[in-house]
Amino acid sequence: MARIVGMEISAACSEAVTLADADVIAAYPITPQTHIVEHLSEQVADGRLDAEYINVESEHSAMSCCIGAAAAGARTFTATAAQGLALMSEMLYIASGMRLPIVMALVTRTLSAPLSIWGDQSDIMSVRDCGWIVLFAENGQEVYDMTLQAFRIAEDERVIFPVMVCLDGFHLSHVIEPVEILDRAEIAPFLPPYKPKYRLDPHNVLTMGAFAMPEYFSEIKKRQDEELVSSYHVILEVWREWEERFGRHYEPLNPYRVDDAEVVVVIAGTFAGTARVAVDRLREKGIKAGLASLKLWRPFPRDDIKRLFARRRVLTVVDRALSVGGAGGPVANELRAAFYHEDGRPWVASFVAGLSGRDILAEDFVEMVERSLEYAKKGEFPPYEMYGVRE
């Protein structure tokens, strides 16, 4: 039976991997690693999880190991963060291009320099185009749920893509929270043992990772793109089933008080929680504010965005990543692009905040919303601004 346990969110992620009965875990154990793989190594050592745990010499090797294991038909997991993801980035494209259903927890943290260990989302945004399905968790329960959902989505024969579950470094990874933990009997019908459609097998030979000449490459990439886009429907199907079985609701853009809102905060990750507090305060002040917490980054939920924001006056988009010398925050830019051809498109105020562990308080969200409304009144928006930097 499901039970509520107070635990560190990193440990909750590990518990989900144990419940998913992963076959192979490959991870580099040194910083910027988190407790996720530490807990998993304990679970394997204690015999709670019958998995091959491979201590590798770098994150590049970790993902390489996962690619080999997944190609051989193993349910495969790894976790990393920040520079670790950067070192792994070459292999991320290979994992998705080879269509291997690897699941990875990404503890989002900043990319140095200056040397930093704290959280933001510059790591995930640096691999925006790597062809993985990318989910953002807002709290410990979502980390646990999404890790289990990720295996199911990745392995679905209509999908077969690697899936990344993003949880904000420290603000989620190192926090103790109540998490409802499921048992094997409950999860079994949702996540049956992995039966790969294709795998390396000496008795049924095939070649994976083959060389493609230019006259093949674009067709393979087009297929990859089409299938990543259409994985959206499977993700929604899995989320509906999750709600039916376990009662927790998921959608690509989780809305809060948006129905009559004239200004909506958009943010991915755990600071959406704080933003809810800010929305309530703004409502008390008579400002019709709302929030959309972005859970699904890839495939980009274009239709949900258009539907939810069709007649919204102002969007206050808060990115925890800076596109240095670019046109705006990564999420803000994609929202702008989604609406470019639409009549009555909303104004998008792009704020970059919460870099390298700097907190975004509820009053900061209030301030960003009020500033967005001022820009709207003037009819003039800066392309983007870094919020809260000392002038």
Place this chain on the structure above:
Amino acid sequence: MIEVRMHGRGGQGVVASAEMLAVSAIRDGKYAQAFPSFGPERRGAPVVAFCRVDDHTIITREPISVPDVVVVLDPTVLRAVQATAGLKPGGKLVVNTCLRPEELARDLGVGGCTVATVDANRIALQFIGQAITNTAMLGALLKVEPVASLEVLYGLLRERFPAVADMNIQALQAAYDETSVAEFVMGDIVMGDKRKKLVTDLPTWRTIDHACIVFEPGSSVQYYTGDWRSMRPDWNSEKCVKCGKCWMYCPEAAINVDEHRDYKVDYDYCKGCGICAEECPYGVIVMVEECE
């Protein structure tokens, strides 16, 4: 604009000859452009390079698919690629071969173009000491299509390759003098190797495999690596004692044994590496030029 396409094999200086032609034309005050066809080339594999020469700035970056001139540096490459593909009617085909233009035109079944031939292998061996035919074939090319002057090209060779410039210049001049040219008015430019299927049924994004997985085992048999060969193992079966060393050492498994325990080379896959000839204890196997 004159557009030249050059075919040869990796290591024969195909790309370098296109480059030297372009630099010579530029020094002559013309506009020129030279570039290779990029790919996973290795020594011995078919290579293509392109050269454009014009009186005006050249802005296109397209490959040359309708050339005025096709130069073939290596006779064996005619087996491997459709060298005359797209050659303009009335265009020029310049080939390194021991055949006369009439013989080559008949063999290839080409007409409606000028055919020039020269035995550049023999010339290169005579003057350079090895069958590197790029400079000789530049001589043959300049005879039928004077896109650059010989003097400028000689100057460039002396600058770039001072140690071997003289022998290359001699080879170039000899090829220029010896090239036979004939015009074939009647007929169409056709080509090729009947075995090589034209690739027209490429998969679409809907039909291609989702992860580029190759399901067919042993599909490498579809790849005729024998096309890479410039030297061929020749067998004197009477001297063979059937020891099987050639079979054992062949890295391509291109030597087969028949029911009489006779060893035979599969020339579709033999790359001509020469290991069998090196290992044969009785000198049964000798490596000979493909053209012989």
